[in-house]
Amino acid sequence: MLQEHGAERRSLTIEAEGARLAACYYAPIGALHANVVLHGATGVPQRYYSAFASWAAARGIGVLTYDYRDFGASQHRPMRESHATFADWAILDQGAAERALAELAPEGPLWVLGHSLGGLAFAFRRHDVRVERITTVGAGFGHVSDHPWSYRPLALAFWYAVGPVGTVLAGYLPGKRLLLGEDLPAGVYWQWRRWCTRRDFFRSDIGLSLPEPDFRMDGPALRMLTMEDDVVVPPVAVQRYADAFPQGRMEYRVLTPAEFGLPSLRHIEVFSKRATAAWPALLGLPDAFAEEPGPN
Template sequence: MSMQQQKAFLQEQNFRVETVHFKALDGYALTGMLYRPTSEIKASIVLSCATGVPQAFYRRFAEYATQSGYQVLTFDYRGVALSAPERLKGFQMSYLDWGKYDLSGAIEYLNQSELPVYMVGHSYGGQALGLTSNHDKVKAMYCFGTGAGWHGYMPFKEKIKVQVIWNLIFPPMVAVKGYLPWSMLNMGADLPKDVYKEWRRWCKNPTYFFADPAQAELHHLYEQVKTPIYAVSSLDDDWALPSSRYAFMQHYKNAPMKFINISADDFGLKQIGHMGYFRKGAEPLWDTILNTFDEISA
């Protein structure tokens, strides 16, 4: 679709959006947005967010996908944005809950319609599939910027920046607030303290949470995934370069895997980075996702 066609589509508003509420597998109440074309729906897409990124950030992609006949569910993980409690301080959870319970609940919610379910994951979203108990219900996943999080995979300047943030900036902020007030730095939504603590610990190791003795079962869980995966890394995404992507994605040992490296020039963009996969201007990239899902369904 050309940009002119896209604009015409959005002006016509031939899709509808509704706020939906559903349960995570452990019963936690989650809030999402369901984008649906007014014409026939051929399949569903669940959008699994990056850490600390509210679902609203993915609105453009969700709207765009409806013109290809897909309904898209975006949702906020527990502790984030619309799915956060009134008071974040003292809220207890595991970082793994987002995949284990929340994403699993979203897949179950979409599966009620009996339409094929596809997944698009951003950063943590690509990690989360292996944590779900119903990954067999996902026909294919496209993930962007999914990596191991270790600073050693990053370029020198980004490596120093990240270590300063983790070791000098975040600790006193969390100590004072009782949660990670990420919004104060315009970096994302505020995060529960438990998420911050686990994330910080795992990012210190080249193999992320797979190196944590307390999480030994994760090796087995990820080996069970057989969903085809398309793992995309932009060569200017300093947080998840190909080496970081491989360090994590290799644990999906039995999933048909396609590694895809892209650059901003490939899509006529000045920059992609870690967030540009879903920003305005990335429509040509979204077409590759939707065309791939079309081919799988054919």
């Protein structure tokens, strides 16, 4: 058991279908408010979320983070030998992590927090009866044409030039060598590419690698957040995702940097330490949670 910024961090392994996922559980401090599983964004290792998880734990919210199969601390073989797909991450690994949290935290409410890819697949799964809230951050049915012109050249290169060429040559996406982020299994990159370059997004995979989604799902409160200055998954893509749900079922909110006194929020950086002022909004908490907790 490790101590991180006052929170107890326990390392553990999650058994997923065909994989073992490296995970960390940040135990809640003081009175229990809830426990949340954090499904990360594509190419973002769980360590990136450690400051956020410690912050939440200090406020009575336990947090489970993990790395998807064949990525980050869950990589147990050479990347080019991986057969993982985007759907494996979204369906098998996210489902296993939610079940693991229910076992780790047998009492109290459960929340699901999905960042980008982490928020795209909850309608494909049944959830524990204790799950009372599902929140997505920067998750949307994006298309390459949604990006503003300032970002579009990079997106086009990623999907149509250096990304596919590098993946074919290396047998995986060599993101680090290409200065495009983390390395990714080839199957993850190709399926991700297909979703983001087709107008029907993941529709063509339903019935193949994806089950039929239930956008009318009952139960948990649903919240969908987007950042006004997100150029990776712009608000228009998030709104498109929200529109898949019945009217009134989804709470949709655009977060602006100004409301938190910040110069920017953006897609990945909203979970960085500099965006701490926005963290209560990500979890749907009162602004008072932004203040430093007092001694127990």
